[in-house]
Amino acid sequence: MNSQTVLNLGQDALQVMLMVSGPLLIVALILGLLISILQAATQINEMTLSFIPKILGIFATLMLLGPWMLATLVDYTQRLITSIPNIIG
Numbered sequence: 842m843n844s845q846t847v848l849n850l851g852q853d854a855l856q857v858m859l860m861v862s863g864p865l866l867i868v869a870l871i872l873g874l875l876i877s878i879l880q881a882a883t884q885i886n887e888m889t890l891s892f893i894p895k896i897l898g899i900f901a902t903l904m905l906l907g908p909w910m911l912a913t914l915v916d917y918t919q920r921l922i923t924s925i926p927n928i929i930g
Contacts, residue, residue, distance in 0.1 A: 846928055853920075857914065861910045861913055865902055868899060868902045869898065872891075873895060876894055877891070
C-alpha cells in the first residue's frame, strides 16, 4: 500500500460523502435562506419558525433521493471491500 492508494481511497470517500450529503445540505440552505427573507420582510423574529420547513424539506428530499443515496453508499462499500486484496497485496 503506497501513498497514492491512500490518497485515492480518501478522495473517493470524500467524493461519495459530498454526493450523498450535498442534496440535503442544499435543500436546508435554500429553505433557510427563503425563511430568513420571509422573516426579514414580515419582521417576525421567531427562531423556531425555520425548523419545521427545514425538517419537512429534508424529509421530502430523503424520500425522493433516499434510494439513490443508499445505492451510492452500497456501491462504494462494495467497491471498497472488493478492493481490499488489491490494496493489501
